[in-house]
Amino acid sequence: MAERRKFRREGEERRRQDLIEATLDCVAENGIEGATVRAIALRAGVTAGLIRHYFPAKEDLLQAAYATIVERMTAQALASLDGTGKTPAARLGAFVAANLTAPIVDARVFSLWAGFIGRAHADPALSAVHRDGYIGFRDRLEHLIAETFASAGRTADAGRLRRHAIAVNAIIDGLWIEGCMAGDLFETGELAAIGIASVERVLGIDMGGENA
Amino acid sequence: MAERRKFRREGEERRRQDLIEATLDCVAENGIEGATVRAIALRAGVTAGLIRHYFPAKEDLLQAAYATIVERMTAQALASLDGTGKTPAARLGAFVAANLTAPIVDARVFSLWAGFIGRAHADPALSAVHRDGYIGFRDRLEHLIAETFASAGRTADAGRLRRHAIAVNAIIDGLWIEGCMAGDLFETGELAAIGIASVERVLGIDMGGENA
DNA sequence: GGGCTTGTTATGCAAGCGTATAAATACGGC
DNA sequence: GCCGTATTTATACGCTTGCATAACAAGCCC
Numbered sequence: 001m002a003e004r005r006k007f008r009r010e011g012e013e014r015r016r017q018d019l020i021e022a023t024l025d026c027v028a029e030n031g032i033e034g035a036t037v038r039a040i041a042l043r044a045g046v047t048a049g050l051i052r053h054y055f056p057a058k059e060d061l062l063q064a065a066y067a068t069i070v071e072r073m074t075a076q077a078l079a080s081l082d083g084t085g086k087t088p089a090a091r092l093g094a095f096v097a098a099n100l101t102a103p104i105v106d107a108r109v110f111s112l113w114a115g116f117i118g119r120a121h122a123d124p125a126l127s128a129v130h131r132d133g134y135i136g137f138r139d140r141l142e143h144l145i146a147e148t149f150a151s152a153g154r155t156a157d158a159g160r161l162r163r164h165a166i167a168v169n170a171i172i173d174g175l176w177i178e179g180c181m182a183g184d185l186f187e188t189g190e191l192a193a194i195g196i197a198s199v200e201r202v203l204g205i206d207m208g209g210e211n212a
Numbered sequence: 213m214a215e216r217r218k219f220r221r222e223g224e225e226r227r228r229q230d231l232i233e234a235t236l237d238c239v240a241e242n243g244i245e246g247a248t249v250r251a252i253a254l255r256a257g258v259t260a261g262l263i264r265h266y267f268p269a270k271e272d273l274l275q276a277a278y279a280t281i282v283e284r285m286t287a288q289a290l291a292s293l294d295g296t297g298k299t300p301a302a303r304l305g306a307f308v309a310a311n312l313t314a315p316i317v318d319a320r321v322f323s324l325w326a327g328f329i330g331r332a333h334a335d336p337a338l339s340a341v342h343r344d345g346y347i348g349f350r351d352r353l354e355h356l357i358a359e360t361f362a363s364a365g366r367t368a369d370a371g372r373l374r375r376h377a378i379a380v381n382a383i384i385d386g387l388w389i390e391g392c393m394a395g396d397l398f399e400t401g402e403l404a405a406i407g408i409a410s411v412e413r414v415l416g417i418d419m420g421g422e423n424a
Numbered sequence: 425g426g427g428c429t430t431g432t433t434a435t436g437c438a439a440g441c442g443t444a445t446a447a448a449t450a451c452g453g454c
Numbered sequence: 455g456c457c458g459t460a461t462t463t464a465t466a467c468g469c470t471t472g473c474a475t476a477a478c479a480a481g482c483c484c
Contacts, residue, residue, distance in 0.1 A: 009431050009480055031334040033245060037472060047433050048472090058472065111333045118330030121323045122243045131394060163402075167410045170386025171379070177389075178382060182343060190375075198379045201413045221450055221461055249442060259463050260442090270442065 005047075016054050016064075018044050023065040028108045032115035035062070063125050066116045069109070070133040076104055078140070088147035093207030095144060096199055099172050100179060100192040110180030141165045141172075148205055164203060171198050217259075228266050228276075230256050235277040240320045244327040247274070275337050278328045281321070282345040288316055290352070300359035305419035307356060308411050311384050312391060312404040322392030353377045353384075360417055376415060383410050 010018070022044035026035040037058055041048040055061040080098030081091055098104060120126040142165035149156050156164070172195060179191045200207055222230070234256035238247040249270055253260040267273040292310030293303055310316060332338040354377035361368050368376070384407060391403045412419050 004478070005433060007432055007480080012431090015431085031331055033331075034334065036470080038470085049434075049474090050432055052473070053431065107333075114326065114330040114333070116330075118326040118328075119243055119245075121319075121326070122246065134390075134394065163406050163409075166387070166390065166398075166403075167383070167406050170390060170406075170410070171382055172386070173389060174382025174384070174386030175378070177385060178346075178378065182346065186378075191378075194375050194379050194382075197375075198382070198414050201416070202410050204413070216448065217463060219450075219462055224461095227461090248440080250440085261444090261464075262462055264443070265461070 007046075012054070015046075015050075019046075019051060019054060019061060020065045020068050023061055024069060024112060027065070027115045028111045031111070032062075032119055035115075059123070059125075062116075062119070063123075063129065066112075066126055067129050069112050069116070070129060073104060073109065074133065074136065077137075081144075088144065088151045089205055089207045092144045092148050092199070093196055095141075096168070096172060096195050096207075097192040100175050100195045101189070105176060105179040105183065105191065107180055107183065110177070113180075138165050138169050141168055145203065148203070148207075152205060167202050168199050171195055171202070219258075224266070227258075227262075231258075231263060231266060231273060232277045232280050235273055236281060236324060239277070239327045240323045243323070244274075244331055247327075271335070271337075274328075274331070275335075275341065278338055279341050281324050281328070282341060285316060285321065286345065286348065289349070293356075300356065300363045301417055301419045304356045304360050304411070305408055307353075308380070308384060308407050308419075309404040312387050312407045313401070317388060317391040317395065317403065319392055319395065322389070350377050350381050353380055357415065360415070360419075364417060379414050380411050383407055383414070 019040065022040045023035055025043055026039050030039075037051055038048045040061070041051055051058070051061060055064070077095065077099050080094045083091075083094065086094070103109070116126060117130065120130050142161055145164050145168065146156070146161055149161075175191050175195050179186060196207055231252065234252045235247055237255055238251050242251075249263055250260045252273070253263055263270070263273060267276070289307065289311055292306045295303075295306065298306070315321070328338060329342065332342050354373055357376050357380065358368070358373055361373075387403050387407050391398060408419055
């Protein structure tokens with residue numbers, strides 16, 4: 001009668017990570033409103049009360065979860081740059097392609113993104129997390145474009161470089177959303193091909209695409 | 213003591229529209245989770261119970277509200293095509309510019325879009341409304357591009373035309389999002405200029421932009 | 425191996441949610 | 455001017471939510 005549940009004491013960082021992962025699962029499956037304290041706890045295999053032991057309030061958990069997903073996406077994108085010995089143009093091309101292929105183009109990731117974005121307007125902290133991610137991404141893009149131009153012997157003033165980064169960022173974002181929301185409307189690799197071709201034309205460079 | 217509240221009987225369509233408008237206000241201000249039955253009723257100036265007299269369930273109201281906003285955005289975009297006597301290229305340019313300027317680039321509209329998108333994954337009906345809007349928009353774009361090509365004496369097979377529409381749609385979407393979320397990072401008209409220049413380069417046409 | 429710390433569970437609470445239902449009232453037809 | 459009807463209000467119910475608190479036990483220290 002009334003047997004108390006057994007449990008293990010996990011390391012602090014491990015538990016925090018588990019809770020964040022459970023939160024992401026919940027948001028991805030049922031939207032942000034599906035991420036209730038009880039649902040998260042159930043998925044993490046703990047009881048609801050424990051959450052408050054690691055996060056002062058639910059909002060803090062959501063924030064941490066969003067920061068995690070932003071960070072993860074960024075890392076995956078940057079990983080595509082790891083190949084050494086490539087030309088700057090090839091690196092830029094790989095970067096664009098990576099952002100338009102699985103696992104970055106993924107319904108689950110989009111579900112997370114959308115869920116958090118919807119909440120960002122009401123929550124300045126989430127909004128800040130997002131803006132940091134956006135600016136970081138665009139800066140990285142601008143850097144890649146600058147390198148590509150330099151290696152091609154082309155010059156571009158700061159303003160032009162900035163506008164190029166904005167445009168390329170828009171192409172990636174727009175195609176990413178299209179792919180995530182309506183992946184079934186595109187063939188494998190089609191979005192990446194369109195993205196590369198578009199970026200080539202916008203920047204007036206050759207990244208080895210087939211100019212689809 | 214216990215004075216019952218006075219009220220007026222409004223026409224059915226008028227009440228429905230008021231409730232939808234109130235719903236949009238709530239979603240825009242506090243996200244979709246801020247759109248509770250009571251909050252909506254308060255803003256519409258009625259009591260909560262009335263909502264169920266016009267909509268079987270809250271979900272039906274949300275659906276109607278989303279359909280309304282999608283329809284409204286589409287109408288605004290199409291209105292930019294109304295000018296007669298323009299060349300197809302100029303019409304396409306006007307269309308792109310309109311989608312990258314107020315009132316379409318607007319934090320409130322984006323807030324609505326994001327709120328509903330976040331819920332779309334959990335609600336197939338909302339998802340269907342969105343997809344219809346997306347495909348309709350892309351088709352319109354493809355049509356404009358085809359006209360522009362035709363008037364320039366260029367030919368393009370169906371596949372190429374489709375890919376062009378996908379790319380231009382991505383540019384518009386991506387820049388739209390950037391503008392809505394971080395409008396303060398851009399000067400007035402900058403996004404429209406970048407959009408037009410990018411579309412010109414991607415399509416290889418001249419729409420009268422300054423090729424920023 | 426006994427005691428202490430603290431990670432963890434269990435239980436409870438007040439508030440808010442969507443929905444149901446009955447009473448009241450505005451207003452067109454006569 | 456009254457009646458009937460359908461719009462609108464009022465009230466309540468059952469459920470879920472986030473959060474608080476007290477009891478408990480796991481694992482480290484000595």
